[in-house]
Amino acid sequence: MKLEIVSMVKINGVEIxxxxxxxxxxxxxLEKKLDENMRNxxxxxxxxx
Numbered sequence: 001m002k003l004e005i006v007s008m009v010k011i012n013g014v015e016i017x018x019x020x021x022x023x024x025x026x027x028x029x030l031e032k033k034l035d036e037n038m039r040n041x042x043x044x045x046x047x048x049x
Contacts, residue, residue, distance in 0.1 A: 007018040009026070018026065035045055 008015040
């Protein structure tokens with residue numbers, strides 16, 4: 001038996017394997033979503049050098 005873990009990302013209601021999204025684009029989407037969720041809790045991310 002072979003176990004395979006696939007990370008799916010839902011974009012506009014469509015699930016896409018994470019590997020199919022360019023890494024830089026995925027990073028930007030993840031940053032945007034994390035910032036959005038932090039604001040919902042009253043937090044703000046500060047960028048450091």
